[in-house]
Amino acid sequence: xxxxxHRIKRLPPYVFAEVNAMKAKARAAGEDVIDLGMGNPxxxxxxxxxxxxxxxxxxxxxxxxxNSRGIPGLRKAISAYYQRRxxxxxxxxxxxxxxLGSKEGLANLCQAITSPGDIILVPNPSYPIHxxxxxxxxxxxxxxxxxxxTDFLLAxxxxxxxxxxxxxxLVLNYPSNPxxxxxxxxxxxxxxxxxxxxxxxxxxxxxYSEIYFNDFPPPSILQVPGARDVAIEFTSMxxxxxxxxxxxxxxxxNKRLISALARIKSYLDYGAFTPIQxxxxxxxxxxxxxxxxxxxxxxxxxDVLIEGMNQANWQIPVPEATMFAWAPLPKAYxxxxxxxxxxxxxxxxxxxxxPGIGFGEYGDTHVRIAIVENKQRIRQATRNMKSFIANADRxxxxxxxxxxxxxxxxxAVAS
Numbered sequence: 001x002x003x004x005x006h007r008i009k010r011l012p013p014y015v016f017a018e019v020n021a022m023k024a025k026a027r028a029a030g031e032d033v034i035d036l037g038m039g040n041p042x043x044x045x046x047x048x049x050x051x052x053x054x055x056x057x058x059x060x061x062x063x064x065x066x067n068s069r070g071i072p073g074l075r076k077a078i079s080a081y082y083q084r085r086x087x088x089x090x091x092x093x094x095x096x097x098x099x100l101g102s103k104e105g106l107a108n109l110c111q112a113i114t115s116p117g118d119i120i121l122v123p124n125p126s127y128p129i130h131x132x133x134x135x136x137x138x139x140x141x142x143x144x145x146x147x148x149x150t151d152f153l154l155a156x157x158x159x160x161x162x163x164x165x166x167x168x169x170l171v172l173n174y175p176s177n178p179x180x181x182x183x184x185x186x187x188x189x190x191x192x193x194x195x196x197x198x199x200x201x202x203x204x205x206x207x208y209s210e211i212y213f214n215d216f217p218p219p220s221i222l223q224v225p226g227a228r229d230v231a232i233e234f235t236s237m238x239x240x241x242x243x244x245x246x247x248x249x250x251x252x253x254n255k256r257l258i259s260a261l262a263r264i265k266s267y268l269d270y271g272a273f274t275p276i277q278x279x280x281x282x283x284x285x286x287x288x289x290x291x292x293x294x295x296x297x298x299x300x301x302x303d304v305l306i307e308g309m310n311q312a313n314w315q316i317p318v319p320e321a322t323m324f325a326w327a328p329l330p331k332a333y334x335x336x337x338x339x340x341x342x343x344x345x346x347x348x349x350x351x352x353x354x355p356g357i358g359f360g361e362y363g364d365t366h367v368r369i370a371i372v373e374n375k376q377r378i379r380q381a382t383r384n385m386k387s388f389i390a391n392a393d394r395x396x397x398x399x400x401x402x403x404x405x406x407x408x409x410x411x412a413v414a415s
Contacts (some may be wrong), residue, residue, distance in 0.1 A: 015358035023352045034381040037352040039370045043242040046290035052282035056275035066271035070098025074277045077284040086220040094255045102234040102249035110137040112260040121170040125363030130171045173205040175321035178359045178368040182321045192224045202231040210240040212321040213299045232257040241283045248280045301371040308382025325369040332392035349384040
């Protein structure tokens with residue numbers, strides 16, 4: 001049988017796959033590619049967390065099935081973290097759940113709360129799981145364009161007014177991946193009030209809450225009075241503690257949403273490996289100097305990137321948080337779109353970035369640059385990109401020639 005499966009038909013080809021294939025081919029040919037594409041932390045997990053994992057795994061009792069909601073000790077640590085960091089009280093029994101990373105938690109929540117045809121409000125551009133988690137679950141997505149001058153609340157009101165049926169859920173992600181935008185409680189407060197009034201759930205992705213570079217730590221939406229009436233918030237150990245491969249995160253907030261997610265998870269998994277959960281609890285409860293160190297490393301890398309890009313005559317906004325910079329395409333290349341630009345950058349500068357179109361149609365004027373290489377490599381990347389920008393005329397002429405050469409034989413056959 002050759003029919004395409006229903007859910008697969010709803011998923012477009014993965015845009016990043018084209019750049020990844022080019023990157024793999026270049027590396028196989030022995031080329032030195034500087035990978036600033038995927039947000040894959042290159043820093044090692046802090047030693048005291050690894051030591052706790054090693055200690056826990058020595059106990060054979062931890063090798064058994066775990067708890068799909070998360071072990072009690074980790075849920076208590078999550079509750080303590082929210083109290084300490086946000087001054088938000090979280091019931092570890094009914095308002096907290098451990099997930100296999102925030103991505104899995106969000107995707108399984110989508111399955112739990114979505115009916116076919118539900119309308120979900122998602123900013124555009126946005127991290128792919130935010131719309132596609134709901135699309136896989138059968139929903140229809142209404143994008144809220146997040147351009148530079150967007151009045152989000154006004155756009156939200158417009159989207160709700162002109163959606164049939166009424167939207168059931170809104171996705172938020174601040175600090176934002178990919179745009180690195182940050183917001184304060186003054187942003188969240190009217191949105192919470194609006195969604196409570198219209199009975200719309202809010203899913204907040206707070207994965208980058210600890211990777212910030214100013215004196216104002218990003219807030220949690222749950223700090224807004226009444227937010228837990230409608231909101232659930234996901235975060236992850238991946239970026240804060242450089243534990244991306246450990247696949248451990250958590251969700252907190254609205255009891256009904258937490259319960260729905262727990263119900264789905266009870267059918268799908270037995271929870272993360274217990275020693276990983278024990279180590280995650282040690283991370284949250286233990287000394288936080290390691291978080292300061294990670295934050296400082298990313299800040300230094302960000303500054304190196306921005307300085308180098310300025311010298312390359314590629315002006316990009318200075319990110320206040322996350323491990324990303326959201327860079328508008330250089331003027332000479334802007335007409336190409338982000339995917340073609342990313343391919344040319346990889347071909348000529350040996351630097352891999354993520355094309356903005358992969359985050360939604362309104363991202364096509366940008367690329368996302370991940371600061372996941374050391375400072376020396378980032379400096380080398382900016383030098384390569386400086387040459388790439390300075391030689392735009394030559395690069396574009398060659399690109400046009402190669403494109404024409406590919407098209408011409410097809411025209412000959414057609415004639």
